[in-house]
Amino acid sequence: MDAVERANAEKQKRWVKDQKVGEGTYAVVYRGREAATGRRVAIKKIKIGQFKDGLDMSAIREVKYLRELHHQNVIGLLDVFSSKTNLNLVLEFLDSDLEMIIKDRSLVFLPADIKSWMAMTIRGLEFCHRNFILHRDLKPNNLLVASDGQLKIADFGLARDFADPGYKMTSQVITRWYRPPELLFGCRYYSSAVDIWSVGCIFAELMLRTPYLPGETDMDQLRTIFRALGTPTEEEWPGYTKLPDYIPVGQFPKTPLRDLFTAASGDALNLLSRCLIYEPRRRITAIEALHHPYFTGLPYPTHPSKLPRPASRASRPLEEVDGNVDMVDSGPGVKAVASNRLKRKLSSPMDGVRPLARRLDFTQHKGS
Amino acid sequence: MTAEPSETHSNSPPGKAPLYEASTQFKSWRYSPKRLRHVRQTLNAAAVAAIRKTLEADEPGSSTSVSFLQPDDELLLVKLYTTKIPQLCGHFRFPEEVEATAISYLKRFYLKNTVMDWHPKNVMLTALFLATKTTNNPISLDSYTSNIPKTSQSDVLDLEFLVAQSLNFEFAVWHAHRALWGLWLDLQSLPDVTESLRPLEVYETALKHVRVSRFTDAELIYAPSQIALAALSLVSPFLCQKWLDSKMPSDPIAAESHRQILEQTNSEIENMIMQHGQPPDVEAAREVDRRLKLCKNPEKVVGSKAYLTRRAEEERRAEEKRNKKAQDIRKTSEGEDPFGSQLAGSQESQSVDDDDDD
Missing domain, CATH: 1.10.472.10 (Cyclin-like)
Incomplete structure (x- = not known):
C-alpha cells in the first residue's frame, strides 16, 4: 500500500460512523465519534461516483475553505478522508441551528440573547471576509449552534474568494429570502456586502421570530424588499436601474423600521438599517459592525452557555422527510422494501440531525 | 531563512499573525x-x-x-x-x-x-x-x-x-504572482516613486521571473512574497530598495538586520530562478522515461502479474466484507416488520457499517 493510501486508511480508522441521520442525492450524513476519545462528530459522506466531472464544486469549495479557516465561530473541519468513491468530511458535531431555535415557540428571546447570536455571527463572518472569502449562503439554517451555545457558520458549498476587480461572478447565489437586491437585479460584480445583507435579514428574523423578507419568487422578493424598505431612489442607490436584470417592481413608500420592530433599541435598529442599505458600497462592513455601539451598549450580550436552547431532543417530533431526502436504508438486503415510493418517515429520531449540505434540507421544522 | 523554516520567525505580536501564517x-x-x-x-x-x-517475488533475480x-x-x-x-x-x-x-x-x-x-x-x-x-x-x-x-x-x-x-x-x-501584484500596487502608492521610475516593463519582466520560479523548488522553500521580491529585485534593484525602505522599521539596527536577511533570501531565490528555471533537457528526460518503463511499479501496471495478484487480494477482501454486511442485515431484518421498526429507534446503539458500496 502506498504511503498516501496508508495515511488515508489510518484517518479512516480514527472515526466511527454511528448512525445515519440523513441522506440526500449527493451526500449522507452520519453522527459519529472519534474512536480514541469518543468525541462526537458529524461525518458527511459525499458520493463522488455520481459526478461525471469528478469531485464536485460544492464539495471542493467546502473542503478548500474549511481547511484554511480556523475560528471559534466557523464550523471546524476535523478531518477529510476518502473511501472508495466517497469523500468523507469529519465536522464538528453541532446540536442545533438558529432556524430551529427561532422556530421553537417555547423559547423566549431576550434582547441580550439576540445580541449574542449576532455578535457570534458577525465575528465568524468578519473572519471569513478578513480571509477574502465570501460565504454566499448565510441563513439561520446555516448558523449552527454547539452544545456550549457557540454559534458557528457552516456550509461553505457556495463560498468563493473575493474576485479581482472586473472579474464576473454569478449572481445566482444566496437563498432567496436572504439575497440582496443587487443580486436579484443580476449584478455580476459584488463583494462582502452581499453577506452583510443576509446578516441584516437574519437579525430582523431573530427579532420578529419569522422570516423578514419571504419572497415567493425572485420578482416577488424584490417587491417584498421594496414594500418593507421603500423603493430605492436614484440618490439612495445610484445607477441601480442600469443593472443587467433591472425591472421596475413598483413604487413603495419608506416606512420607519420602528413601525415593525416596536421593541428594538435605537442601536439595534441603527445596525439593522445599516446592514440593509441598498447601495452595497454604503452597507456596513463586518468589522465596522463589530464596532457598532449596539454591541457595547446595554444590555450586554448573553454568555453563549446561557442562551436559549431548543427543547430536549427526545421530545422533538419526527419530521416528514423533505422531497429531496431519500430514505435511510439499511443496506441492499432491505432496500426493496424501504423504497422511496413508500412515504415513510425518516427512520431515525431527529436527534442531532444537522443540515450539513445545502441539498440536505431535512430540517424543515415547521413551527413545532 | 534558509535553515529549517521555523514557526517563530514572525515578528508580529501574538494574535496578529499574518493571514499567510494561518494557511495550510x-x-x-x-x-x-x-x-x-x-x-x-x-x-x-x-x-x-x-x-x-x-x-x-515474481521472478527471483530479476531486479538485479x-x-x-x-x-x-x-x-x-x-x-x-x-x-x-x-x-x-x-x-x-x-x-x-x-x-x-x-x-x-x-x-x-x-x-x-x-x-x-x-x-x-x-x-x-x-x-x-x-x-x-x-x-x-x-x-x-x-x-x-x-x-x-x-x-x-x-x-x-x-x-x-x-x-x-x-x-x-x-x-x-498562495501564489507569488499575486504577491508581485501587491508589491506593484504598493510601489504605485509611494510618493517618491513617480510613474517614470516604475515603467510597466519592470512589472512584466518580474512576472516572467515569477513564472520561471515555478519550475524550481522556490515555492516549497520560500513565501510567495519573498519570491515576488526577489523577482522584482532581479529586474530593478532600485525599486526593490524603495519598497524595502517603505516597509522597514524606524529602528536602524532592526532595519539593518531585516535588510540583511532579505538580501540573503533575495540572492538565494535569484540563483534558483537563474540556474534552475530553464526547461529540462528533453533528451535526458526521455532517457529517464525509457528507464522508467523497466522499473515502474508492476503493481500499478494494468495486466501485469503483480497487478492481477493485488487486484485479486483486494477483491477477496471486498467480497468478505460484503458477505459480512449481508449477514448482518439478514440478522437484523429477520422477524421485523417490513416497514421497519427503526422508527422506535431500535437501531440506536448499533454501529453503522462503514462499507462504502453505495
Missing part, C-alpha cells in the same frame, strides 16, 4: 532545501525497495539488472511535465491562477508519491483538471479531455482522488 501552505508545504532532499530520497528509496521486492530511477531522475521527469502545464493552460486560455495552482499541485504530489508508482503525465492532467475546479474556473471533463490528444476521461478521473489525498485535501495555494 505555511503549515504543511514549506521545507528547507535539506528537508526537501531528504523527503525525495526517502520516497525514492522506499519505492525502489518495494518494487524490487515485487519483482523478486534493473536501473532504478534516482531522486534527481524523478525530479527531472516531474519538471518536464511541469513545463507542459503552461502550454496546456495557454491552449485552454485558463487564468494564471489555474496554471500556478496546477504546478503547485504537481510538485506537492511528488513530495508524497514517486514517479515509479505514478507517471507524471496523467498526474499532471489530473492536477490541472483539479486546479480548474479549486480555483473556481471549472470546465467539463468532456471538453477538457477532448481537447487533449490521446487522453481519455479515466486518465484524468482515476487519479483525482489520489491527487486530492496526496494534497491532503489542502487545495488553497
